[in-house]
Amino acid sequence: MTQAKPPLSGPLAGMRVVEFAGIGPGPHVAMLLADLGAEVVRIGREGAGVSNPVVERARHRVGVDVKSEEGKAFCLKAATNADVLIEGFRPGVMERLGLGPAELLAANPRLVYARMTGWGQDGPLAQAAGHDINYIAITGALSAVGRTGETATPPQNLVGDFGGGSMYCAFGIMAALYERERSGKGQVVDAAIVDGATSLMSFFFGSRKNPMLTTARGKGMLGGAAHFYRVYECADGREISLGSIEPQFYAELMAKSGVDAQLAEGQMNPANWDDYAEALTALFKTKPAAHWVDLMEGTDICFAPVLDVDEARDHPHMKARNAYVEHDGEWHTAPAPRFDRTPGAVRSSDDNGAAVVDGWASQGA
Numbered sequence: 576m577t578q579a580k581p582p583l584s585g586p587l588a589g590m591r592v593v594e595f596a597g598i599g600p601g602p603h604v605a606m607l608l609a610d611l612g613a614e615v616v617r618i619g620r621e622g623a624g625v626s627n628p629v630v631e632r633a634r635h636r637v638g639v640d641v642k643s644e645e646g647k648a649f650c651l652k653a654a655t656n657a658d659v660l661i662e663g664f665r666p667g668v669m670e671r672l673g674l675g676p677a678e679l680l681a682a683n684p685r686l687v688y689a690r691m692t693g694w695g696q697d698g699p700l701a702q703a704a705g706h707d708i709n710y711i712a713i714t715g716a717l718s719a720v721g722r723t724g725e726t727a728t729p730p731q732n733l734v735g736d737f738g739g740g741s742m743y744c745a746f747g748i749m750a751a752l753y754e755r756e757r758s759g760k761g762q763v764v765d766a767a768i769v770d771g772a773t774s775l776m777s778f779f780f781g782s783r784k785n786p787m788l789t790t791a792r793g794k795g796m797l798g799g800a801a802h803f804y805r806v807y808e809c810a811d812g813r814e815i816s817l818g819s820i821e822p823q824f825y826a827e828l829m830a831k832s833g834v835d836a837q838l839a840e841g842q843m844n845p846a847n848w849d850d851y852a853e854a855l856t857a858l859f860k861t862k863p864a865a866h867w868v869d870l871m872e873g874t875d876i877c878f879a880p881v882l883d884v885d886e887a888r889d890h891p892h893m894k895a896r897n898a899y900v901e902h903d904g905e906w907h908t909a910p911a912p913r914f915d916r917t918p919g920a921v922r923s924s925d926d927n928g929a930a931v932v933d934g935w936a937s938q939g940a
Contacts, residue, residue: 585612585910585919590752591657591935593618593650594634595641599707599732600740600768601663601691602630607745608659609633610910611919616653616928625924629907632921637928641672649932654679654686656935659748663691666701676763686761687751691744693735695767707735710768714739715776715790723793723800739771787843796820802852803828803842806881813864817855818877828876834858 587608594605596619609615610633621638625631639646654660660679662669669675676688693710694700708729711717721728744766751762782788789795799805803819819828829839835854841847859867864880871878882890888899888906900907902921910919
């Protein structure tokens with residue numbers, strides 16, 4: 576007797592999602608939804624493998640030739656019985672395949688059709704190729720990251736693809752689903768990385784006349800200019816981070832570190848920052864990072880060691896939070912955010928996408 580598969584858990588259990596395979600933010604959107612219980616069918620090329628087992632987890636995979644009549648029919652059947660569709664192609668590609676919003680919303684008026692792109696669905700650059708670095712470059716975000724006198728430093732692809740891309744796309748999907756409860760109608764979500772990254776810059780856009788919060792490279796308080804908001808190298812070459820902005824936190828830094836008492840005065844005067852940073856640079860290089868961790872971690876100094884991704888997994892706080900989960904012999908990041916009644920879960924992927932879509936069709940939309 577075949578054992579019944581346990582029901583999906585999480586606050587999104589019961590949601591049906593069709594994901595057209597892509598790279599970058601699109602798969603991350605699908606992962607976020609799947610982690611919280613959504614059933615995701617990932618439609619990719621026939622024979623395509625898994626490129627990232629963490630981001631592509633918790634999927635029902637299926638290989639389809641979307642240009643064939645059979646493939647198009649399968650995609651239409653999947654979308655007709657889904658709540659959400661996620662695609663990350665250039666504008667016009669889905670329309671040319673006959674799978675654009677006009678066709679699919681006609682077949683399923685309740686569908687939330689999420690379009691994840693860099694430049695957006697319209698505008699002069701909509702058809703241009705691009706990557707994270709380009710998208711954040713025109714929003715002002717890239718210009719703000721780096722050291723004075725040096726070229727801008729790409730912050731991996733965290734700000735564009737994931738911060739301004741997948742997180743805003745997921746937020747847009749949930750907003751559209753919430754609105755659907757009132758109207759009964761789905762809609763298109765145009766999630767552009769340039770829009771999301773611009774939104775991420777809202778705080779600095781509103782503070783651009785405040786010299787303390789300038790985004791001029793290496794000049795602002797939060798951009799690495801302030802001695803109390805920097806990364807410092809220790810005697811063993813390891814790095815530590817300080818964020819002692821508030822006076823009481825700065826006072827504790829002064830007391831714990833044993834630095835020259837002169838640094839206690841004029842904390843917020845930018846004219847002091849370079850000299851004070853030199854003093855702290857010299858101080859922190861006198862001891863290994865473990866010394867400063869023992870002395871400062873867990874205090875109100877606002878302190879943390881700078882860890883790589885493998886070290887982060889083993890940090891006591893991250894372990895206590897179960898921030899990483901071992902599943903099927905692979906370490907995964909845990910679902911986020913967390914829910915007390917309906918927690919999400921890391922789940923395996925399978926190649927059962929076609930059967931799942933057949934099941935959706937038999938159950939109705």
